[in-house]
Structure formats: structure tokens, C-alpha cells
Amino acid sequence: MERTFAMIKPDGVQRGLAGEIIARYERKGLRIVGMKIMQVTEEIANAHYAEHVGKPFFKGLVEYITAAPVVALVLEGANAVAEVRKMNGATNPANADMGTIRGDYAQEVGRNIVHGSDSVESAEREIAIYFKPEELLSYDYLPNKWLYE
Numbered sequence: 001m002e003r004t005f006a007m008i009k010p011d012g013v014q015r016g017l018a019g020e021i022i023a024r025y026e027r028k029g030l031r032i033v034g035m036k037i038m039q040v041t042e043e044i045a046n047a048h049y050a051e052h053v054g055k056p057f058f059k060g061l062v063e064y065i066t067a068a069p070v071v072a073l074v075l076e077g078a079n080a081v082a083e084v085r086k087m088n089g090a091t092n093p094a095n096a097d098m099g100t101i102r103g104d105y106a107q108e109v110g111r112n113i114v115h116g117s118d119s120v121e122s123a124e125r126e127i128a129i130y131f132k133p134e135e136l137l138s139y140d141y142l143p144n145k146w147l148y149e
């Protein structure tokens, strides 16, 4: 089992799409092991997006992500990192396939409504930024019996 960090960005929450997006992850069979609505501070944004410091879009990205509450999620499943990236779709919604979250619900790269970790290492790093260990729960998830052989 693998864990990934996903986030419904401020535009997703403001547009009333949080429930819809969470439902997609649930229907895929991902177990929600952490979830909260929260305001991202500039400090958290700088830590999360450290790899993008200095890029032309960085200032706008921090303004975007700190503008209103987000829903932070830790999702668990086999290949959870890759599965969530696939479900989210291409970074630029203009290039995202229909059927993906960005393809179905977004228009521009600077308002692409969701985040998903790009590797297991990134997931571990990002989960630690957003969650305390005691905020992540392990519990019996009965669907796993029917999701995996």
C-alpha cells in the first residue's frame, strides 16, 4: 500500500467541487487516511512548492494557494501516487484529457483545482508539511477485500 498527498485547491473549494472530487477518489477505491479543511499560510506554501522558488509563476502560485481554504487529503491504495496523478490529469487543464478532474473541471494552469504528489518521496515530504502523524488514521477498510486479489 502506498500513500499520497492530494489537495483540493482554493478554486475547487470555492466552486463547490470538493465533495465531487473526494467522491471520485473514494470511488476509485482509495482509502482516506487524513483529511482537513485548512488555510494554507505563506510559510506552508513556500515549503510545499520549494522546487518552484524563483520561477516566473511562483508568486502567483503562492497567492493562489493561500487565497482561501483548501482540503488536504492523504489517500492510500496500491500505486496511490500514480493513480491520483492520472485521475487529476495534466498540469495544464487545456492539455488534460476529458474524464480527468482537471480536464472536466478546469481551464487554466494557474487555476487547476487539484494537487497530487509526483513520487513516493514527494508524498512523504508533503504529508509531513500538512499533517501531524496522529492526524493520519489506519483502520479496517472493508472494500479492500474486493479491490485487491
Ligand code: IDP
Binding pocket: 052, 057, 060, 061, 090, 091, 109, 110, 111, 112, 114, 115, 116, 118
Ligand atoms: P503539478 O501540480 O502537476 O505537479 P507542477 O509543475 O509541480 O505541476 O506545478 C505546481 C503548480 O504550479 C501547478 O499545479 C500549477 O498550479 C502551478 N503552475 C505550474 N506551472 C505554471 C505556469 O506556467 N503558470 C501558472 N501556474 C503554474
Ligand code: MG
Binding pocket: 118
Ligand atoms: Mg508538482
